[in-house]
Amino acid sequence: MSAAREAKKELKELRESMKKVEPFFEPMGKPEAYDWLGSNNEPGQTFEQYLDSDPTKPTKERQTIYVLPLGTFTPQQNKIIDASVGYLAAFYDLKVEKLAARELRAVWPNVRQNKFTRTHQIKTGHILNDILKPMLPADAAALIAFTVDDLYPDDSKSYVFGQASLESRVGVWSLARLDDNADYSKFLRRTLKIAAHETGHMFSMWHCTKYECLMSGTNHLGETDRRPIDACPECMAKIAWISDITPKDRYKKLADFCQKNGLASDATEFTKKMNAVAGN
Ligand SMILES: [Zn+2]
């Protein structure tokens, strides 16, 4: 088969898989008070729009996601970072490598004290532009840093969970707020969602508005908790397409990861989706 026909067949199969996993996802509802879509008017991005957008994707030369711990972490936080490394590997079917931890010492004007919570915060732009961009390895599909410090993008916002650059392949997210009122498994699930979400931005994926999706924007932890740990049909097709993996093999890897990491009900969901797309 010619390469062009091969590619066409792959897209046809992906579109069929999308239909088969639709029943597992909720269409995006009306935003509740303080939800992301209540204050952000976003167009969304279907699989077809993504294909037309010439997205940044892993290439033959760029097959590794690097994870950089910035700062000093507790054993529980380290365990969660290690789990995120495993989840990203399954989610994007790429090699994920954890780099040695580095200290994070930022000073004014790259830091501030939050007006309301009085917490020390670091500006995301500083981490992205001054720390991550200069150290981006040539074979990096993406370089993502974790911090324990709280983050802010600019003075218009009280805080952000994380931020990524769509073109530069660098991103950062913070664990600072993710253990609020959370047991280990809630803390873990929140971190995995944000890790996969921010990495999606690095592969030029926009916020999802079609379904309650891991790639939908979130404004607060309630919204993060409500969202699935998985990408909706549209976003799943984008990931399978850029990673060159079948949806079935991908769901299998995700189910295995969840099984090994104490997320039994997530493992069951991924197994159901794997069975739904079997044959494609
Ligand atoms: Zn986002």
Ligand SMILES: [Zn+2]
């Ligand atoms: Zn989506």
